[in-house]
Amino acid sequence: MQDRPSANILLEAIADFLIKEILPITKDNDLLSYKTLVSWNMLEIISRELKYGEKFLTAELERLSSYLNKEDNFLTKTYQEKLELAKLWNKELSEKIREKKIFNPHSVEWNLVKLTLREKLEIANPKFLQGE
Amino acid sequence: MVCELAYNHGVKTPKPILLETNSSIIGNPFYLMEKISGKANGRYVVKSPELAKIRKQLPKILAYELSKIHSIQPKELKDERLQQKLLGNTNLEKKNVAESAIKNVKIQIEKLPEPHPAMELIINWLEANQPETDEIVLVHGDFRTGNFMVTPEELTGIIDWEFAHFGDRHEDIAWLCVRDWRFGKLKLEAGGFATRQEFYEEYKKYFPQLDEKKVLFWEVMGNLRWAIGSVEQAERHILGLDRGIELASIGRRTCEMEWEAMRLVENAR
Numbered sequence: 508m509q510d511r512p513s514a515n516i517l518l519e520a521i522a523d524f525l526i527k528e529i530l531p532i533t534k535d536n537d538l539l540s541y542k543t544l545v546s547w548n549m550l551e552i553i554s555r556e557l558k559y560g561e562k563f564l565t566a567e568l569e570r571l572s573s574y575l576n577k578e579d580n581f582l583t584k585t586y587q588e589k590l591e592l593a594k595l596w597n598k599e600l601s602e603k604i605r606e607k608k609i610f611n612p613h614s615v616e617w618n619l620v621k622l623t624l625r626e627k628l629e630i631a632n633p634k635f636l637q638g639e
Numbered sequence: 640m641v642c643e644l645a646y647n648h649g650v651k652t653p654k655p656i657l658l659e660t661n662s663s664i665i666g667n668p669f670y671l672m673e674k675i676s677g678k679a680n681g682r683y684v685v686k687s688p689e690l691a692k693i694r695k696q697l698p699k700i701l702a703y704e705l706s707k708i709h710s711i712q713p714k715e716l717k718d719e720r721l722q723q724k725l726l727g728n729t730n731l732e733k734k735n736v737a738e739s740a741i742k743n744v745k746i747q748i749e750k751l752p753e754p755h756p757a758m759e760l761i762i763n764w765l766e767a768n769q770p771e772t773d774e775i776v777l778v779h780g781d782f783r784t785g786n787f788m789v790t791p792e793e794l795t796g797i798i799d800w801e802f803a804h805f806g807d808r809h810e811d812i813a814w815l816c817v818r819d820w821r822f823g824k825l826k827l828e829a830g831g832f833a834t835r836q837e838f839y840e841e842y843k844k845y846f847p848q849l850d851e852k853k854v855l856f857w858e859v860m861g862n863l864r865w866a867i868g869s870v871e872q873a874e875r876h877i878l879g880l881d882r883g884i885e886l887a888s889i890g891r892r893t894c895e896m897e898w899e900a901m902r903l904v905e906n907a908r
Binding site for chain 1: 680753754755756757758759760761763764766767884885887888891892894895897898901904905
């Protein structure tokens with residue numbers, strides 16, 4: 508266990524520094540100003556991933572496991588092992604979609620994929636989903 | 640050179656001055672164009688108060704420019720090698736533009752480092768909904784906000800011709816409407832400066848047969864292409880081919896384009 512502050516609080520401190528102290532001095536340089544905003548945005552992504560990443564990954568594995576009839580007990584696996592498994596099962600899902608030529612928005616596969624995309628967006632850019 | 644072809648057809652684009660194919664001079668082939676005034680930055684174009692007046696005229700001006708680009712046909716190219724390069728896999732007789740585009744994105748998807756089930760669903764929809772191309776014309780290939788220069792008084796030039804090819808005119812119309820090129824002005828679906836219908840009406844003055852179903856196909860295709868492009872750009876950073884904070888961040892935006900393509904398909908029912 509690491510000492511305080513938590514990784515999230517450290518990230519917030521960097522994000523605050525970029526927005527409050529760096530961004531104002533880049534206002535005459537469009538590119539630098541843009542890159543500062545991109546950097547700030549990436550810190551926000553990391554912060555959300557630290558909060559929700561594992562929860563979403565587990566939910567994705569549960570859906571894939573049910574759809575692909577898998578019996579692996581992934582709950583005891585490490586985060587890295589879960590990522591590898593998600594990659595493997597998404598490959599199987601992709602192959603099934605390709606073989607069966609699925610594109611019906613009412614299909615199980617369509618909804619499965621959309622749920623995962625929604626969770627990716629919740630971390631990558633939650634504003635994107637506003638109004639959906 | 641494609642931009643020279645466009646320039647000679649009266650398209651407002653910087654005058655090409657020199658094409659140097661010898662790689663030994665600066666390490667790569669290069670070309671020089673006339674310097675023009677204005678800015679192309681997408682956020683500036685859709686949001687700057689100083690552009691309020693010209694923004695209102697953009698649907699009319701851009702529809703006119705696009706119609707001039709789309710008036711250029713393969714037969715006008717004397718250089719057969721360039722003609723073939725601009726046609727790619729598309730056969731002039733078969734006019735199989737959609738089929739050829741699908742084939743190309745499938746090859747790209749195969750090369751991606753991770754599986755993307757969303758792309759598989761989208762490609763299946765595209766395959767089942769291929770439109771016919773009535774006429775093969777020159778397509779700019781990256782006709783969007785961010786790729787034309789404006790001043791508060793005028794549009795000074797269309798730029799970035801590297802994706803130009805012979806294809807279907809609806810491809811350019813759709814690409815202009817792709818969500819990402821609205822730079823936050825989401826309700827102004829044509830490039831963040833006009834509604835879709837405003838732009839369509841202006842373009843229809845030159846081509847009344849504009850087909851919204853074909854635009855839909857090419858808009859879904861556009862989002863898929865940009866989703867693939869975002870993965871590829873992030874890979875350049877990951878593999879160390881071209882490092883940069885923008886390239887690194889773009890990979891996490893892939894899901895936005897996948898979501899948008901699926902949303903378009905859902906709304907098309």
